[in-house]
Amino acid sequence: MAFAISIMALYFLILTGLGIYKASKIKNQTDFSVAGRSLSPWVLVGTMLATWVGTGSILGNAGKAYETGLAALILPIGSVCGIILLTQIAGKVRSYEKFTVPEILADRYGETARLLGVFALVCAYMVIVSYQYNAGGAVLHTILKGSSFEMSMSLAIKIAATFIVIYTMLAGLVSVAYTDVGNGIIMTISLMIAFPVLWFMAGGASGMETAFASMNKTNHMKFWGVYSNIELVNFLLPPFLLILGDANMYQRFFASKDAKGAKKATIVLIFVVAVVEILIIACAWVASSLVTEETKGKYILITIAHSFLEHGHLATLLGALMLTTIIGIIVSTADSYLLVPATTIMRDVYQTHVNKDANEKKIVLLSRLLIVALGLIAYWVSTAFAQSETFFTKALYAYTIYGAAITPVLVAALFWKKASSKGAIASIIAGISVTILWSELTNIFYVMGKEEAFLQSSFYNEIYKPTDAVLPAIFASVACLIIFSLFFPDKAKKTSAEESQ
Template sequence: AYMVIVSYQYNAGGAVLSTILTDEAGKTLISAETATIIAAVFIIAYTMLAGLVSVAYTDVGNGIIMTISLLIAFPILWFKAGGWSGMEVAFTGMGKSQHMQFFGVYSGLDIINFCLPPFLLILGDANMYQRFFASKDAEGARSATIILVFVVLIIELLIIASAWVSASMIPDAEVGKHVLIYAAHRFLPPFLGAIMMTTMVGIIISTADSYLLVPATTLMRDIYLNYINPKASEKKIVLLSRLLVLALGIVAFIVSKGFAESEGFFERALYAYTIYGAAITPALVAAMFWKAATKEGAVASILSGTVVTLLWKEAPNLWTWLPAGIYGSVDEVLPAICCSVIALVGVSLITKRKS
């Protein structure tokens, strides 16, 4: 799941590069494939050399700069689009009048399909807990979390609103996939656009190196140091950790190549979030808040969440017995999280009685 998340950061980095590097006619000077390779090489090298320090300082800088730049950019985009009436005319002209509705073309079930995977990811995301434990003390972590909730809410609302307004000025569906990148390059004043693009690159790098560092650290601490070489020197640990980052980065690049001609960033993101969220989050939350949870229940939850996600997505022939319309309208997140929680509770209760 983490490698899928890293893979579309490569693609996003490539999209930024190919958007920036254009000639006077607006034609890109670099292919998407070459741009993706450049982004992947830079991200892997940066993560290998900088480690967790890169994540901490990049996140702080990005958060401050992005909040300020979005607060300035949104009014500019709003007036450039002609306000509410201008957007309504533009969307109607594109045949997308439903985009002026709050949920657009999406049903309540679609909203659940889209929102539940990232919610589950955030609840159990190892990167978030890594940052909590990197705090100097518990009080600092608590204060940072309170600030985090409000700042993230502001940033997310500004991102959604800016993308919505910008979309009214972009009739080209292909360009619309990278709406904020295109808007920063074409619709904002050069200085502000440059800041926005720089911030986007920083977010891409921060996300990618976070999702490379966590599995590398897990493999090193939980497997290598526990079972292979418990007495390894600090120098060897650092070297092997960097080699693991390199190996995982290459795996993520291979994954990005495999997805290049299929689904877009959004679909891949939801798939990766579901694999992780349905498998890990129920067991993690239970470990902190439910004393009756057992290790057997946690293992059953992880296995069932992963297996159901993969089978629902990759083996549609297995679900032909379901009533018509259910499989096509329900994403893998709902059956996966339900099976994961049922397995966690059921197996925990059974094994608890035996003990």
Template sequence: MTYIVAISAYLVLLTIFGLIVARKKVKTSDDMVTGGHRIPFIILVGTLLATWCGGGGITGSASVVYTGGPWVGLITFAAPPIGIILLYFIAGKVRKSNKVTVPEIMGARYGKAASIIAALCVMLAYVGVLATQLKAAADIIVLLCASSGIEISHGLALTICTALIAIITVGGGLVSVAYSDAISALLMIGGFFLAIPFLIGVANSQGATLPPEKMTITGGMSGWELLGYFLPSLALMLGDQNMLQRFASAKNSDEAKKSNIGMFIGEILVIISIVLVVTQAAKLYPTLDVPSNVIFQVAVDYLPLAFGALVMCACMAFIVTTADSYLLSSATNLTNDIYVKYIRKDATDKQKMLVLRGTIIVFSFIAVALTLYFPTVLSLQMTAYTMYGAAITPAILFALFSKKVTPAGGMAGILVGGLVTIIWTLMGTPYGIQCAIVAVPASVIAILIVSAVTRCNDPKRSLEALYQDN
């Protein structure tokens, strides 16, 4: 019962805090989407970290560490820090361009068609990811209620989680999300590091050790398997619209770059904490039916009540911060890249805010529907999310840095990256090679070849024009 009270209190307080901040700081649609380009440095660092470190880190990635061992965990978790180092050079460019979504950048360099395709791709992927986060949050509540002798349906738990996340997001957009994320980031790091000494003590007192196969560098995995875990994460981070949107919310380009350094430090701490917690759990649980639940299981079974509750709140923080970010980002796409550009170009600020908030609510319902009624579609959404790193990231990087890329080249990269991902997935990932290993290089090659044989005669599509007067 204590776990339920703790998580409920965390969610309610987080919602109230987000609404209070939003009431004071949100006046326009720009405040909703970018925080008025005035998000403070420490808050920006917190929201960058919390946005990236989502439920996947404590479920899917945790299961990789549990299955392969700590060295495999460190190898696969190395992608985000490397991506953050590269993002340092991207952050200033994004802020300088004054664009807040991926389709905006695509449209500026590649034209209308690329902008629309990118918007649809991002919305499809992000609503799917939102659905998985909502399901994970509901699973935690159902699990903890069951352990306390309380029966609650998954649908009710899902409704509660969705309502709170939607309220935080619709109340103040990026402002409430960013400030709530900063609190959650502190809770994530603090909760896990406080739990580590207790788990080490329990494992040592029981004489529990890791199996020999989990102590090897590769954990029994092939190089292709390790690369298959590493590359999609790296490709996604470099083109993730959530990251770009937060860089756009910084006061200036220098502030955006500095926030990236803070994110790097925070990410290292998160990686260390997850690997250490799961490693100790792997000692205590030689086998688990559901490896993705390893952190939840060890928190409930082995930690003192107060620390177990803190870790479970931290787990919920991982999930909530990812869910509200993807919800806001996908709603921003429909508002900025579809409604304002092609439906009502003369929309007032009040109309933009109304559409943005309405879209947040609609997308929340769609995500719930995916979770409740279309589990197979949900898996397709995750395939689309994997496709994001191949179809979007190469094209967005060329758009930000390359003078020679042409609109035809950018479109070729988007289409080839997406098609190769779909075809490779339908073929059942031949030879065990993950689709990102094939699709990302294919996208890059397509951009280079097509750009080499085509020209861009429109000066508005040049690299210089992207940063002009911004």
């Protein structure tokens, strides 16, 4: 236990030291927000990997593997397909010389689309950051449990949140990108070691089959036929939409040395993400045959890594390495999803509508203060999640809001010349409003006094209940984009992005 704590402490000290060192080199907004546009393809691969593979993978997908078994290996398909399409976007995005996704929207569609984009991005990203706080707290709480440093979950979350905020505000993307490379390497190595160790501990396929049978989990050895078609859509479409329009990925493209490097890094990322995501799910699947307590399934990889600490020296080293990997993944994802909305608010609200002549020193200072403010908001969201499962469930659709509202208009801005301002505005509003209305439909009928009739209707049981908000939201968003663009075209003009090409 002491060894694992020492490894974690060393990791935090290295991160903090690097952040302080890089902070001294920050001179302007370009340095802080897009790393001086200096990142090489290999650094881009590392930072994009560590950014994407976060709590959604290490807790979400791993937890799903504990719940459904081998079939969870299907889950990475959505994100991998999204990255394949990103290879056609990366170089084009880098050539724009922008800082944020809403800047691209403003360049093509105008200020209303920009501000709607800012709203959707900030809402979704605050929810994502709050998850990282809770996950970071869970790791600290688990590691320190039973030691002289044992602390409550609440205190652990506060410590995780404080570290993430301080680290992010120190040096922005410069420190984040280079530590992401280290996190990515550690992540890959630890997972590659963990899988065969877990396989041996589980007794191979026959041992797992016996264990699952004793737990009455007969489907855990099946790959196909576990999820229905509508479940596959619900599981695969949200990550596909998010990664295709994820402002974190676009910020990395903006930080690349050139367009060629951005495209090259994205091609490599396809294979790296596929390998790491499959390893995470495979480790969780095998580990689930070793853990019988359902309450620990939500944190299956944390649970199994912690159990290694109680074995011999090599197992202790692997457990410490896995826990360091998990906390590294959480920190990498959280700081990225905290930095992007801060940069977005500065560029698309403050510098555009409040103070167009702000000097570089003031911009960097305000960016850091914004990170603190947004970090506090995300912490408030995380405490609300902890107190109310209902609020937690409702807040999840913020994830869909971004994918349904931003991704269609963003891709259209890059590739569809007929996309118009009115089409974009209608699309963003449709993506946001349909997500909210679909998720709140039961409550709406309750207020109307018709909840019972709604719950007994064929629409509820055959369409609404099995379908998440993402499908109707993306349909409405794309339909509005196409229809309004065709019926209300923009006057012929060249955007600044087109003129720069």
